[in-house]
Amino acid sequence: MAFAFLAPSLLGMLVFFVFPLAMTVYYSFTAFDLSNPPKWNAFANWRYLVGGDPLIGQATLNTVWFVVVLVPVRTAGALFVAWVLTRARRGAGLLRTLYYMPALVPPVASTIAFVFLLNPGSGPVNTLLAALGIDGPGWFTSETWAKPSLTLLGLWVLGDLMVIFLAALLDVPAEQYEAAELDGANAAQRFRYVTIPNMVPVLLFAVITGIIGALQYFTEPAVASATAQGRAPVGQGASSLLGWPGQATLTYGQLLYSRAFGSNLLGYASAMAVVLFVVTAVVIAVLLRRFRAFTPEVAS
Amino acid sequence: MSRRRRTWPVWVADHAVSLALVVCFVGPFVFVVLTAFMSGRQAGTSFAWPTSWHPENFARVFEKLPMLKYFGNSLLYALLATAMMLASSVPAAYALARIRFRGSGLYFLAIIAMMLLPPQVTSVPLYVMWAQLHLTGSLWPLILPNLLGDAFSIFLLRQFLLTIPRDYTEAARLDGCGELRTLLRVIAPMAKPGLAATAIFMFFHSWNDYYGPLLYTSENEAAWPVSYALAQFRGARSVDWDLTMAATLIAMVPVVLLFFVAQRAFVQGVTLTGVKG
Numbered sequence A: 001m002a003f004a005f006l007a008p009s010l011l012g013m014l015v016f017f018v019f020p021l022a023m024t025v026y027y028s029f030t031a032f033d034l035s036n037p038p039k040w041n042a043f044a045n046w047r048y049l050v051g052g053d054p055l056i057g058q059a060t061l062n063t064v065w066f067v068v069v070l071v072p073v074r075t076a077g078a079l080f081v082a083w084v085l086t087r088a089r090r091g092a093g094l095l096r097t098l099y100y101m102p103a104l105v106p107p108v109a110s111t112i113a114f115v116f117l118l119n120p121g122s123g124p125v126n127t128l129l130a131a132l133g134i135d136g137p138g139w140f141t142s143e144t145w146a147k148p149s150l151t152l153l154g155l156w157v158l159g160d161l162m163v164i165f166l167a168a169l170l171d172v173p174a175e176q177y178e179a180a181e182l183d184g185a186n187a188a189q190r191f192r193y194v195t196i197p198n199m200v201p202v203l204l205f206a207v208i209t210g211i212i213g214a215l216q217y218f219t220e221p222a223v224a225s226a227t228a229q230g231r232a233p234v235g236q237g238a239s240s241l242l243g244w245p246g247q248a249t250l251t252y253g254q255l256l257y258s259r260a261f262g263s264n265l266l267g268y269a270s271a272m273a274v275v276l277f278v279v280t281a282v283v284i285a286v287l288l289r290r291f292r293a294f295t296p297e298v299a300s
Numbered sequence B: 001m002s003r004r005r006r007t008w009p010v011w012v013a014d015h016a017v018s019l020a021l022v023v024c025f026v027g028p029f030v031f032v033v034l035t036a037f038m039s040g041r042q043a044g045t046s047f048a049w050p051t052s053w054h055p056e057n058f059a060r061v062f063e064k065l066p067m068l069k070y071f072g073n074s075l076l077y078a079l080l081a082t083a084m085m086l087a088s089s090v091p092a093a094y095a096l097a098r099i100r101f102r103g104s105g106l107y108f109l110a111i112i113a114m115m116l117l118p119p120q121v122t123s124v125p126l127y128v129m130w131a132q133l134h135l136t137g138s139l140w141p142l143i144l145p146n147l148l149g150d151a152f153s154i155f156l157l158r159q160f161l162l163t164i165p166r167d168y169t170e171a172a173r174l175d176g177c178g179e180l181r182t183l184l185r186v187i188a189p190m191a192k193p194g195l196a197a198t199a200i201f202m203f204f205h206s207w208n209d210y211y212g213p214l215l216y217t218s219e220n221e222a223a224w225p226v227s228y229a230l231a232q233f234r235g236a237r238s239v240d241w242d243l244t245m246a247a248t249l250i251a252m253v254p255v256v257l258l259f260f261v262a263q264r265a266f267v268q269g270v271t272l273t274g275v276k277g
Helices: A002-027 A044-052 A056-087 A092-104 A107-117 A124-131 A146-156 A159-171 A174-182 A187-215 A219-228 A236-241 A252-262 A266-299 B008-014 B016-036 B057-064 B067-098 B104-116 B119-132 B140-148 B151-162 B166-174 B179-190 B192-208 B211-217 B226-232 B241-261 B263-273
Strands: A030-033 A036-040
Touching: A002 A030, A002 A266, A002 B067, A002 B104, A002 B119, A002 B140, A030 A044, A030 A266, A044 A266, A056 A092, A056 A146, A056 A159, A056 A187, A056 A252, A056 B016, A092 A159, A092 B016, A092 B241, A107 A146, A107 A219, A107 B016, A107 B226, A107 B241, A146 A219, A146 B016, A159 A187, A159 B263, A174 A187, A187 A266, A187 B104, A219 A236, A219 B226, A236 A252, A252 A266, A252 B119, A252 B211, A266 B104, A266 B119, B008 B016, B016 B241, B057 B067, B057 B241, B067 B104, B067 B140, B067 B151, B067 B179, B067 B192, B067 B226, B067 B241, B104 B151, B119 B140, B119 B211, B140 B211, B151 B192, B151 B263, B166 B179, B179 B192, B192 B226, B192 B241, B192 B263, B211 B226, B226 B241, B241 B263
Parallel strands: none
Antiparallel strands: A030 A036
């Protein structure tokens, strides 16, 4: 019976997971475009990946930036907002809804809205900063500020994480706090020695999904890049609008897409895909192992 | 007791952080809404309050672009994907949560691996496959796979089903129910919030999808969904911010309605995604 229930998803696993993964590995050793069938070219794609592609270094660095900055900032931000909600005595439900609302906005729409809000010349944010006597930065039009602007956007839509953290914070047994207080622990110590250990599984989940999200980060930088140029991130020319300003917002996933469907280098893009898959798998394995190592300590 | 007698400055000081966060999270909406009502000339200038109100912007959005067509495409995508996902993923999740069989742990790991796989990894072979089936240029490559289960939905549904006490399945079995009857008559009614939350996630995911339509429908404007078509309002020199913001608000309507109708199930669903499996 279990098999009958699982049969459709088993077929789905083969057709949409196992088969394309195998094909990606095979394609990575071929020269291949949409009008010509794959032709074996051994390691040519791999050589281009290691030493030829002029954009892959910057794209990789950008993606690493999002993993190293955007993910921790967002996780810490969501934890902070959830903590604020646990302190709210009245109106917690209303506050939770208000904080959550941005997460409901379609990412394309929220990104366009942020490009508008952070419009360097006349946007509301820089107008406000000017009123305070601060000369606002170029945000999405500046190579330095484009990634921090995307981080601000990521903070605005932290609702999902916030709800998860809120539930976990409320699940921390009150006795543990009381015991810590009796032992003379101050607020910071209670946070460090009671809250955090109890939150490890949830934080681990947040970090893993955050990193996975950052490794495939696509929509927000694509829409921001095109919109800040005054263009539309739609249609067949969309891949030529990625990465602006300079290559400041070009992510690894975007370069993969652009090499495959903009430059028609399907074999080369497949080599990039194999790398992305291996990195994703390694990240997950390392994080799970690292944290399994110190879960028992938490339990005791 | 004394808290009730406090005056409002004390209350504000007490809630300073909460209120500052309200400004941060709600503020952008205020500017979006105000801009949606501005004249084309005023939108994008630094005057934040509309000098004249233009509710007709919302009608002009539909005149300038085939928004109804885009809406129809999005609804078709989101509704079909959700219906197919439920039909294929609920039995799979039930099998993983409640039926003992060899390799169930491994199967669940495979589901998690699929769920975490970046979509760009398999884009090339899948695009080639759908092109050979002559289905590129439509939303079908994004809809049809849901007939064969959606990894995230299976994961989430399994988490929900695990919260239903085993006693119910066992009682149903003792009463002579087969697995299918147990699922449909006993478990499904009890798991309604879980089913609702998973369906809402699928609907949101499809409604908001940008990468999928970019990959499969770029060459055929007639197949574009709302979230993909949203960013097209361009004047001679720059973005038409008034119309773009009006269209942004319109694109949010179904999502916000759904959220407020099913907020409880939805929040419960978000929470369960974070529970250790």
